[in-house]
Amino acid sequence: MAERRKGNAGKNPGKGAAEPAPVPGRLAVRKTYKLYLGGAFPRSESGRSYPVTSAKGDHLANASLASRKDAREAVVAARKAFDGWSARTAYNRGQILYRVAEVLEGRREQFTAQAVAAQGISRGAAERAVSAAVDRWVYYAGWTDKVAQVLGGSNPVAGPYYNHSAPEPTGVVAVFAPQDAPLLGLTSVVAPVIATGNTAVVVTSEHAPLAAVDLAEVLATSDLPGGVVNLLTGRVGELGPHLAAHADVNALDLTGAGDRAAEFEETAATTLTRVVRPGPESGGGEDAWLDPDPGTSRMTPFLETKTVWHPIGV
Amino acid sequence: MIFEYAPAPESRSVVTLRETYDLFVDGEFTPAKSDEYLTSLNPADETELARVAVAGEADVDRAVAAARRAYDTVWSRMSGAERGKYLFRIARIIQERSRELAVLESMDNGKPIKETRDVDLPLVAAHFFYYAGWADKLRHAGLGPDPRPLGVAAQVIPWNFPLLMLAWKIAPALATGNTVVLKPAETTPLTALVFAEICQEADLPPGVVNILTGAGATGRALVEHPGTDKVAFTGSTEVGRGIARSVAGTDKRLTLELGGKGANIVYDDAAIDQAVEGIVTGIFFNQGHVCCAGSRLLVQESIADELLPRLKDRVAKLRLGDPLDKNTDIGAINSAAQLERIRELTDSGTDEGVERWSPPCELPSAGYWFAPTLLTGVSQAHRVAREEIFGPVLSVLTFRTPQEAVAKANNTPYGLSAGVWTEKGSRMLWTAERLRAGVIWSNTFNKFDPTSPFGGYKESGYGREGGRHGLEAYLG
Numbered sequence: 001m002a003e004r005r006k007g008n009a010g011k012n013p014g015k016g017a018a019e020p021a022p023v024p025g026r027l028a029v030r031k032t033y034k035l036y037l038g039g040a041f042p043r044s045e046s047g048r049s050y051p052v053t054s055a056k057g058d059h060l061a062n063a064s065l066a067s068r069k070d071a072r073e074a075v076v077a078a079r080k081a082f083d084g085w086s087a088r089t090a091y092n093r094g095q096i097l098y099r100v101a102e103v104l105e106g107r108r109e110q111f112t113a114q115a116v117a118a119q120g121i122s123r124g125a126a127e128r129a130v131s132a133a134v135d136r137w138v139y140y141a142g143w144t145d146k147v148a149q150v151l152g153g154s155n156p157v158a159g160p161y162y163n164h165s166a167p168e169p170t171g172v173v174a175v176f177a178p179q180d181a182p183l184l185g186l187t188s189v190v191a192p193v194i195a196t197g198n199t200a201v202v203v204t205s206e207h208a209p210l211a212a213v214d215l216a217e218v219l220a221t222s223d224l225p226g227g228v229v230n231l232l233t234g235r236v237g238e239l240g241p242h243l244a245a246h247a248d249v250n251a252l253d254l255t256g257a258g259d260r261a262a263e264f265e266e267t268a269a270t271t272l273t274r275v276v277r278p279g280p281e282s283g284g285g286e287d288a289w290l291d292p293d294p295g296t297s298r299m300t301p302f303l304e305t306k307t308v309w310h311p312i313g314v
Numbered sequence: 315m316i317f318e319y320a321p322a323p324e325s326r327s328v329v330t331l332r333e334t335y336d337l338f339v340d341g342e343f344t345p346a347k348s349d350e351y352l353t354s355l356n357p358a359d360e361t362e363l364a365r366v367a368v369a370g371e372a373d374v375d376r377a378v379a380a381a382r383r384a385y386d387t388v389w390s391r392m393s394g395a396e397r398g399k400y401l402f403r404i405a406r407i408i409q410e411r412s413r414e415l416a417v418l419e420s421m422d423n424g425k426p427i428k429e430t431r432d433v434d435l436p437l438v439a440a441h442f443f444y445y446a447g448w449a450d451k452l453r454h455a456g457l458g459p460d461p462r463p464l465g466v467a468a469q470v471i472p473w474n475f476p477l478l479m480l481a482w483k484i485a486p487a488l489a490t491g492n493t494v495v496l497k498p499a500e501t502t503p504l505t506a507l508v509f510a511e512i513c514q515e516a517d518l519p520p521g522v523v524n525i526l527t528g529a530g531a532t533g534r535a536l537v538e539h540p541g542t543d544k545v546a547f548t549g550s551t552e553v554g555r556g557i558a559r560s561v562a563g564t565d566k567r568l569t570l571e572l573g574g575k576g577a578n579i580v581y582d583d584a585a586i587d588q589a590v591e592g593i594v595t596g597i598f599f600n601q602g603h604v605c606c607a608g609s610r611l612l613v614q615e616s617i618a619d620e621l622l623p624r625l626k627d628r629v630a631k632l633r634l635g636d637p638l639d640k641n642t643d644i645g646a647i648n649s650a651a652q653l654e655r656i657r658e659l660t661d662s663g664t665d666e667g668v669e670r671w672s673p674p675c676e677l678p679s680a681g682y683w684f685a686p687t688l689l690t691g692v693s694q695a696h697r698v699a700r701e702e703i704f705g706p707v708l709s710v711l712t713f714r715t716p717q718e719a720v721a722k723a724n725n726t727p728y729g730l731s732a733g734v735w736t737e738k739g740s741r742m743l744w745t746a747e748r749l750r751a752g753v754i755w756s757n758t759f760n761k762f763d764p765t766s767p768f769g770g771y772k773e774s775g776y777g778r779e780g781g782r783h784g785l786e787a788y789l790g
Binding site: 150151155156157158159161163165170250261262263265266268269270271272274275295300304305306307308309310311 | 458727752763769
């Protein structure tokens with residue numbers, strides 16, 4: 001495949017954080033990075049992959065290069081998972097999100113080392129981002145059973161009616177994860193989507209996708225049902241137009257869509273898909289996502305308000 | 315025994331129509347630079363009511379500039395308490411002039427006076443009262459500690475509830491500190507122009523509210539104007555798509571209230587008489603010119619044979635005719651174009667093998683009229699079950715199990731409203747939970763209140779109007 005260049009593959013086996021430091025006399029087992037679709041880890045149906053390099057340009061690994069068909073299957077998986085996930089109790093969703101935090105906490109060292117290598121940031125900065133990512137899962141775990149109380153409630157209509165508004169998930173959300181914030185940024189955009197009962201199809205950071213695939217392993221071992229989060233490593237330019245036009249996608253988070261954001265928004269208008277435009281965090285690296293209390297602003301765009309009326313009488 | 319009703323017409327004397335209406339810009343009525351006019355007709359008899367200016371691009375520029383000036387110099391700087399007092403004033407004047415407005419609304423729109431008098435006008439005043447009280451309490455709305463207005467709002471509203479839609483748009487925009495340029499529908503501009511007079515009477519600072527009359531081109535120029543910060547639109551899904559496209563890539567915030575194809579689900583244990591009333595309210599209220607109308611009746615198969623004859627008996631008793639007669643249930647269709655659309659879609663049902671029924675019903679010779687119509691034997695594939703008809707036409711389908719009812723109800727790109735009729739509370743809640751629609755009326759239909767959020771899922775648009783949720787559309 002054209003995308004899969006030999007390049008400097010294997011030139012610096014010791015430098016990639018994805019690969020443990022070589023033990024003398026032992027050949028390291030290199031990891032194959034795949035997609036995360038419907039709870040499974042398939043290769044791209046296209047058979048393509050692309051090289052991922054560190055900030056210094058060293059080869060780290062090959063990631064699957066997701067195709068348009070992979071994106072379509074991701075939407076199918078997300079739709080299939082939606083009924084079950086949205087019907088779970090908010091308490092149960094909170095338990096599962098907290099479990100994600102627990103599992104991620106146990107793998108802090110792996111994620112930190114990888115961030116240092118992949119992004120070329122200092123160890124301190126990497127630790128800060130990983131810790132914030134763990135805390136972000138805890139933060140949204142706590143929101144699952146509060147968001148309806150904060151955003152919904154009883155409406156005092158002028159008449160004998162029970163009248164109640166409650167937020168509900170909008171459905172399948174296609175998320176363009178931040179390009180330069182591969183773990184904390186990714187967590188910050190994905191956790192609020194699923195905390196509220198939506199399911200997600202995520203296009204990960206194009207040049208730094210490895211944290212996302214490692215996170216997929218965390219998600220897969222955290223009781224998160226398959227299909228709730230689907231991760232596509234690949235190109236915004238290739239997958240984006242298809243996801244933006246997809247009639248079974250209910251919302252788009254364009255945070256990582258870069259200069260294609262306006263075009264995708266325009267495409268999404270045809271099906272009146274909800275759209276979140278790139279915000280002030282876009283382009284700011286992991287540090288732009290450090291606010292420990294991001295509030296409800298990343299949850300409300302993916303919620304619908306349902307209002308139920310019933311007469312009161314005997 | 316059927317009583318004959320004597321006519322009970324409401325007097326037109328409370329309305330003083332001007333021959334020509336200008337645009338309302340910067341606190342004054344000023345002639346359109348475009349020098350174009352349109353004529354607003356009474357759809358009940360096709361008489362001309364008034365000539366109304368058509369705003370062109372230069373007029374839109376002028377209005378947006380006035381709104382910006384008012385925003386920068388007065389309105390955004392004013393305390394919430396003072397803004398609220400202006401809204402309270404407006405609400406009071408609406409109450410004082412409600413009879414005049416109700417009659418004028420009936421004349422311009424064709425809807426029955428009993429609805430403008432008992433539904434539209436009380437709700438219009440209530441919306442201004444409700445949002446007036448929010449103006450100085452925005453910090454308590456749960457939208458952050460320091461919510462800020464967006465700026466100038468471009469608002470385009472439809473002809474089905476001309477004054478009510480104006481209230482839904484203007485009241486929350488003003489309460490949150492935004493200024494507005496509003497375009498009413500081309501066939502129903504008159505009450506908006508009286509509202510402009512009310513703004514003058516309330517001494518509202520010039521430029522805070524600007525009313526531009528005109529048709530589609532005026533609306534387009536307004537929503538695409540680079541000087542606005544927010545677009546709010548109520549109308550067809552098709553136009554909504556175009557607006558969403560036009561604001562893509564800009565910083566403008568957008569809310570859309572679009573079409574619907576509401577399902578009204580009647581279970582076999584429903585209180586039949588109430589259900590029949592609710593079905594009638596659901597589809598024949600406002601001649602069916604309601605985006606949240608219950609236009610698809612889903613009856614449980616086991617009671618269809620009992621319910622349908624009772625529904626037909628009830629529909630046969632609806633009185634169609636002069637909108638200004640206080641006994642009238644069904645008024646005129648708003649325009650010749652709308653009547654043609656209703657005819658075309660309803661005929662498509664007949665062509666596709668659907669059975670069509672209307673009560674014996676004499677239609678007036680002048681004006682635009684359509685008899686209340688039931689379509690039975692409808693399947694989900696028929697156009698009349700899929701497309702919004704926006705008229706007094708009910709499509710009847712059946713179902714066997716609750717699961718089937720929910721699946722059929724949700725089988726639409728729309729998601730604005732739905733109804734559920736059952737005497738069993740747990741079944742009602744089970745169904746309401748599964749319906750993908752923004753408003754669920756259980757054992758009632760077409761109820762509205764300013765404290766109650768309204769808006770759709772899916773292609774019925776985005777955002778909510780009414781209630782605390784309605785503030786979010788106007789705050790950043």
